[in-house]
Structures are given as structure tokens and as C-alpha cells.
Amino acid sequence: MEHPLFFLCFLLQLLGIPSGPHYYEEASHWGIMAYIFAPHMVNSYFVCILIIVLIKWGLSKREFIPRGGQNFWEFVVESLYDFTKDNVPHEEGPGKINLVPYVFPLIVMFAVYILFSNYLGLIPGFMCPTANINVTLGLTLITIVYYHFLGLRFQGLKYFKQFLGPIPALIPLIAPAEIFGHVGRIISLSVRLFANMMAKESLIGILLVLGGPFLAPLPILALGVLVAFVQMLIFITLSLAYFAGAVEEEH
Amino acid sequence: MKKVLALAVVLVMAGASFAFAADASTQAALGNGFLGLVVLGACLGVGIAAFGCGVGMGHCVQGACEGMARNPEISGKLTVTMILGLAFIEALTLYALVLSFYLVFAKLPSYLALIGA
Numbered sequence: 001m002e003h004p005l006f007f008l009c010f011l012l013q014l015l016g017i018p019s020g021p022h023y024y025e026e027a028s029h030w031g032i033m034a035y036i037f038a039p040h041m042v043n044s045y046f047v048c049i050l051i052i053v054l055i056k057w058g059l060s061k062r063e064f065i066p067r068g069g070q071n072f073w074e075f076v077v078e079s080l081y082d083f084t085k086d087n088v089p090h091e092e093g094p095g096k097i098n099l100v101p102y103v104f105p106l107i108v109m110f111a112v113y114i115l116f117s118n119y120l121g122l123i124p125g126f127m128c129p130t131a132n133i134n135v136t137l138g139l140t141l142i143t144i145v146y147y148h149f150l151g152l153r154f155q156g157l158k159y160f161k162q163f164l165g166p167i168p169a170l171i172p173l174i175a176p177a178e179i180f181g182h183v184g185r186i187i188s189l190s191v192r193l194f195a196n197m198m199a200k201e202s203l204i205g206i207l208l209v210l211g212g213p214f215l216a217p218l219p220i221l222a223l224g225v226l227v228a229f230v231q232m233l234i235f236i237t238l239s240l241a242y243f244a245g246a247v248e249e250e251h
Numbered sequence: 252m253k254k255v256l257a258l259a260v261v262l263v264m265a266g267a268s269f270a271f272a273a274d275a276s277t278q279a280a281l282g283n284g285f286l287g288l289v290v291l292g293a294c295l296g297v298g299i300a301a302f303g304c305g306v307g308m309g310h311c312v313q314g315a316c317e318g319m320a321r322n323p324e325i326s327g328k329l330t331v332t333m334i335l336g337l338a339f340i341e342a343l344t345l346y347a348l349v350l351s352f353y354l355v356f357a358k359l360p361s362y363l364a365l366i367g368a
Contacts, residue, residue, distance in 0.1 A: 191346060
């Protein structure tokens with residue numbers, strides 16, 4: 001199978017590091033360095049460094065009337081805060097559940113990381129880290145483990161009652177269905193993001209081969225801008241729905 | 252039903268004629284029609300998934316358009332909800348696409364390596 005040239009992997013290869021798809025496919029031969037510097041991992045490191053640098057740049061000059069980077073990050077954080085507040089229980093006071101401090105940092109991390117990852121794939125020479133199932137599965141497992149943790153944290157052992165349904169006689173029917181639904185969440189959440197990004201990248205590749213390098217992939221790239229944003233939105237919406245569903249009691 | 256049967260017969264005949272056209276060694280290398288079946292299954296799977304998802308997306312956009320025509324003030328909210336719904340529906344096609352990619356790019360080379368082609 002042919003592989004595109006990855007800019008970052010190429011730079012690392014010049015330094016003598018076994019980085020790139022060819023090395024990753026024969027990783028049993030090249031050792032652990034080929035895993036650490038696999039193409040999706042290298043691009044993921046690049047996204048992390050980019051985010052950290054941009055945040056540092058936004059925080060460098062803090063003014064009362066925000067400009068430039070500070071303005072951008074304040075807009076991002078405020079929009080995400082409002083979005084989080086709309087979608088999870090946030091009642092103040094004793095006996096009420098305020099989930100916002102528990103999930104807001106995670107949601108910001110998801111949103112910024114996934115959005116930057118998705119948009120990185122639009123630049124020639126880079127790939128989406130999210131176009132690899134391992135990355136999206138990792139993100140999904142964070143969500144899955146954390147919403148079970150939140151359910152146990154806020155409801156205690158009553159959390160397991162959710163799996164059993166309202167009527168004791170129907171437990172053998174409902175419990176497998178509920179467990180299957182929770183396992184299905186892992187697959188649907190990870191494969192949705194991965195499949196969208198991979199479909200976009202492979203479609204661009206096929207059009208490059210078939211229709212020439214310049215105009216043929218343009219519609220897909222334009223669509224990719226929309227898809228990248230919408231997939232980020234869907235990922236955090238579903239994560240918030242799972243968090244909210246885990247802590248709310250059955251009525 | 253008859254048309255479907257006729258189509259299936261034609262497909263099988265087409266596959267068989269390809270198989271007969273190749274000589275014995277090529278036929279063995281192509282896995283006695285297994286390769287054709289894998290490719291056919293992968294492409295048909297995506298086609299069937301796209302068929303269902305197309306119907307679903309049509310319903311989705313129809314509802315959104317009717318809603319916007321009746322009440323143009325909420326067209327912004329409706330558009331956002333519609334795009335979210337469309338993305339959910341679209342993911343179903345992409346599951347089939349991932350499976351077909353898995354068949355063609357992951358399953359096929361391992362099979363070809365198995366038969367020594």
C-alpha cells in the first residue's frame with residue numbers, strides 16, 4: 001500500500017529516528033521507537049505543542065479589553081462553558097448536583113484537541129491524529145471510564161440500579177440490553193470520529209490519484225472544514241449527554 | 252423479486268466468466284473467486300448503507316425545511332439541529348465504509364499472503 005509523505009515524520013527520519021508509516025507497519029522489527037514515533041503519534045505531539053504554544057501566547061499579555069490571542073481563547077472558553085452548562089445538571093446548593101466543575105476541563109480538552117487534530121488533516125503533508133482508531137479509542141475510553149466514575153461518585157451503589165430497569169421480573173431481559181448499550185457507546189463514539197476523518201482523508205487521496213492534484217480534492221477539503229467542526233461538536237455533545245445521564249437518577 | 256433474482260444470476264455469471272477466463276495459476280492466485288467476492292461485498296455494503304442513510308437524510312432535511320418554511324424565525328436553531336442529525340446519520344454509512352476498507356485493505360492482503368500470491 002502506498003503512503004503519503006508526512007512532513008513531520010520526514011523531519012524525524014532526517015534525524016535518524018524510525019518514524020513513519022513504513023516503520024510503523026514493521027514495528028516488530030524496528031522496536032518501540034517506531035511505535036512512539038508512529039505518524040499519528042507524531043502529529044498528535046505536534047497538535048499538543050501547538051495548543052500549548054497558542055495558549056501561552058494568549059496568556060502572555062493579559063489586558064482588561066482582550067485583543068488577539070486572549071480574545072480568541074476567552075471566546076473559546078466562554079462558548080464551551082455556556083455549552084457545558086446547557087447540557088449537564090448545574091444546580092447550586094445542598095443536595096443538588098453541580099457537574100460543571102467536574103466535566104468542564106475535560107470538555108475543553110476534548111474540544112480543542114479534537115478540533116485542532118481534525119483541522120491539521122486539511123494541511124498537505126500532515127494527517128489527522130483522529131484518523132487513527134487508537135487515538136479516538138483512547139479519547140472514548142476517557143469518557144467511558146469517567147462517566148462510570150461520576151455515576152458511582154454521585155449516586156453510590158444506586159448507580160447499578162440503572163442497569164436493572166424498573167421491574168424486578170424483567171431484569172434478565174433488561175440488564176443484557178443495558179450492558180450492550182454501554183459497550184456499544186464505546187464503539188459508536190470512537191468509530192464515528194475515526195470513520196469521518198479517515199473517510200475524508202482517503203477520499204482526498206483517491207481524488208488526488210484519479211483527478212489530478214489541484215482542483216479535484218477541493219470540494220472534499222471544503223466539506224472537511226464543516227465535518228471537522230461538526231464531529232468535534234458531536235463528540236463533546238455525546239460526552240456531556242453520557243455524563244449527565246450517569247448522574248441523573250431514574251424517575 | 253424476479254428482478255433481484257435475475258440480477259443475482261447475472262452477477263454470478265459475470266463472476267464465473269471472469270473465473271473461467273483466467274488460467275489455472277491466476278485463478279488460484281485470485282483465490283478461486285474469493286477476491287472478487289470480497290471486493291463485491293465491500294462495494295455493495297457501502298452502497299446499501301448509503302441507500303438507507305440517503306433515505307434517512309432526506310427525511311431529516313424535509314422536516315427541517317418544512318419547519319423553516321412555517322416558522323422562519325427559528326431557522327438558525329433548526330439548521331444546527333439538522334446538521335447534528337445529519338452527522339449522526341452519516342456516521343452509519345461510514346461504519347459500513349470502515350468495514351469495507353477493513354475487508355479490502357486489511358483482510359485481503361493477509362489472505363493473499365496466506366495463499367502465497
